[in-house]
Amino acid sequence: MRAIAMISLLFLFVNNVGMAQTNRQVKVGIAGLTHSHVHWILGNPGSEIAIVGIAEPNRELAGRYAARYGFSMDIVYNTVEEMIARTKPEAVTAFGSIYDHLAVVEACAPKGVHVMVEKPLAVSLDHAKKMKTLAEKHKIHLITNYETTWYPSNHHAFEMVGKNEIGELRKIVVHDGHEGPKEIGVNKEFLDWLTDPVKNGGGAIMDFGCYGANLITWLNKGQRPLSVTAVTQQIKPHVYPKVDDEATIIVEYPGMQGVIQASWNWPYSRKDMEVYGVGGYIFSDNRVDMRMRLGKDTVSLAYKAADTLKYRDPFTLLADLVRGATKLPPNDLSSLENNMIVMEILDAGVRSAKTGKRVYLNKK
Structure with a gap:
C-alpha cells in the first residue's frame, strides 16, 4: 500500500509539473517597434506571454511607446543580440522593416529562440530561403502573422x-x-x-x-x-x-x-x-x-x-507552439x-x- 501511495504521489508531482509547464507564461522579446502592428502586442499581449525585452535603437520612438503602454525603458536594448543576451527570451516577435526579418532569424535561430514575423515572411524569396534554412537547421518555429488569419x-x-x-x-x-x-x-x-x-x-x-x-x-x-x-x-x-x-x-x-x-x-x-x-x-x-x-x-x-477559433490571436498560438502544446498543420496560414x-x-x-x-x- 505504501508503494502504491508513493507511486500515486510521484504521478501527481509529474502531472502537476507538466501542467505548470503548459500553463506558464512564455518569455517573449520584441525586435523593432517601427511596424505599427506592434500596437497589438504592446496594447494587448494576453496572459500567455511575458514581454521581457525590446530591441529598438530609436530611443525617442521607444520612449513614446513606453509612456503610452507603461513598460520600462530598462528593458529596451539597441540590438536583438543584446536583448537576447540580457533577457533570455524563448521567442522573438519581429516588428521592424521586412528587410530586417532575416537579421532577426540570424540572431535568434542559432540560440534556439523561436521567431514570429509580421507579414510577409521576408523582403524577397532569397531572404526567405535563408530564413527557412536557419529555422530548419536549428529546429525553431518560424511563423508569419496576418490579421486575416484571425x-x-x-x-x-x-x-x-x-x-x-x-x-x-x-x-x-x-x-x-x-x-x-x-x-x-x-x-x-x-x-x-x-x-x-x-x-x-x-x-x-x-x-x-x-x-x-x-x-x-x-x-x-x-x-x-x-x-x-x-x-x-x-x-x-x-x-x-x-x-x-x-x-x-x-x-x-x-x-x-x-x-x-x-x-x-x-x-x-x-x-x-x-x-x-x-x-x-x-x-x-x-x-x-x-x-x-x-x-x-x-x-x-x-x-x-x-x-x-481555437486561437484568436498570434501570441497565444506562439506561446503554445513554444510550450509544445500544439502543432501547425503543414498548410496552416x-x-x-x-x-x-x-x-x-x-x-x-x-x-x-x-x-x-x-x-x-x-x-x-
Missing part, C-alpha cells in the same frame, strides 16, 4: 470549401488595402520603410499582395501555382515616388485562377475575399460577415460567422510551408510586373 469568416469559408459545398474551385478573388499609408496617417517611422523598395521589397504588391497569396495558397491546400502574372502602377507618384501603390496579381492553377488586388488607392480600408466554385460562391466581407449562394437555383444568403509559397508568388509577381511577362514556376 477572421472567423475566412475559416468558415475554408471549412465549406473542404466539405465541397460550392463544388470544385474556379476562382478566388482577394481584395486588400486602404487609401494609402500616408493618407491614413501611419507614423513616420513606419512610412519611411514601408515606402522604401529595399526595406519593404515594393509597395502595395508586398504590403497587401501577401494577404491574398496566403489565403489562396491555404484554400488550394498548399498547391504551388503554375504561373504568376502581375501589373503594378504608380497612380500617385507624387506621394509614393519609389514604389508601386497599385497591384493586381493573377495566379494560375490547374482548373482555376486566383486574383489578388492589392491597393493603396481603395476609397476605404478593406480585407475581403470571394471564393467561386462550379456550384456556388462564398464571400467573406469582413471578419464575421459573409454572403453565400450554394447551388445555381438558390439565392444569396447573408451569414455571420461564429467566432469558434501561419506556417513556414505556406509562406514560402507566398514568397514564390510575390517574387514572381514583382518580376512579372517589371518585365511585362508571365512568370512560370518550375515544378519541384
Whole structure:
C-alpha cells in the first residue's frame, strides 16, 4: 500500500509539473517597434506571454511607446543580440522593416529562440530561403502573422470549401488595402520603410499582395501555382515616388485562377475575399460577415460567422507552439510551408510586373 501511495504521489508531482509547464507564461522579446502592428502586442499581449525585452535603437520612438503602454525603458536594448543576451527570451516577435526579418532569424535561430514575423515572411524569396534554412537547421518555429488569419469568416469559408459545398474551385478573388499609408496617417517611422523598395521589397504588391497569396495558397491546400502574372502602377507618384501603390496579381492553377488586388488607392480600408466554385460562391466581407449562394437555383444568403477559433490571436498560438502544446498543420496560414509559397508568388509577381511577362514556376 505504501508503494502504491508513493507511486500515486510521484504521478501527481509529474502531472502537476507538466501542467505548470503548459500553463506558464512564455518569455517573449520584441525586435523593432517601427511596424505599427506592434500596437497589438504592446496594447494587448494576453496572459500567455511575458514581454521581457525590446530591441529598438530609436530611443525617442521607444520612449513614446513606453509612456503610452507603461513598460520600462530598462528593458529596451539597441540590438536583438543584446536583448537576447540580457533577457533570455524563448521567442522573438519581429516588428521592424521586412528587410530586417532575416537579421532577426540570424540572431535568434542559432540560440534556439523561436521567431514570429509580421507579414510577409521576408523582403524577397532569397531572404526567405535563408530564413527557412536557419529555422530548419536549428529546429525553431518560424511563423508569419496576418490579421486575416484571425477572421472567423475566412475559416468558415475554408471549412465549406473542404466539405465541397460550392463544388470544385474556379476562382478566388482577394481584395486588400486602404487609401494609402500616408493618407491614413501611419507614423513616420513606419512610412519611411514601408515606402522604401529595399526595406519593404515594393509597395502595395508586398504590403497587401501577401494577404491574398496566403489565403489562396491555404484554400488550394498548399498547391504551388503554375504561373504568376502581375501589373503594378504608380497612380500617385507624387506621394509614393519609389514604389508601386497599385497591384493586381493573377495566379494560375490547374482548373482555376486566383486574383489578388492589392491597393493603396481603395476609397476605404478593406480585407475581403470571394471564393467561386462550379456550384456556388462564398464571400467573406469582413471578419464575421459573409454572403453565400450554394447551388445555381438558390439565392444569396447573408451569414455571420461564429467566432469558434481555437486561437484568436498570434501570441497565444506562439506561446503554445513554444510550450509544445500544439502543432501547425503543414498548410496552416501561419506556417513556414505556406509562406514560402507566398514568397514564390510575390517574387514572381514583382518580376512579372517589371518585365511585362508571365512568370512560370518550375515544378519541384
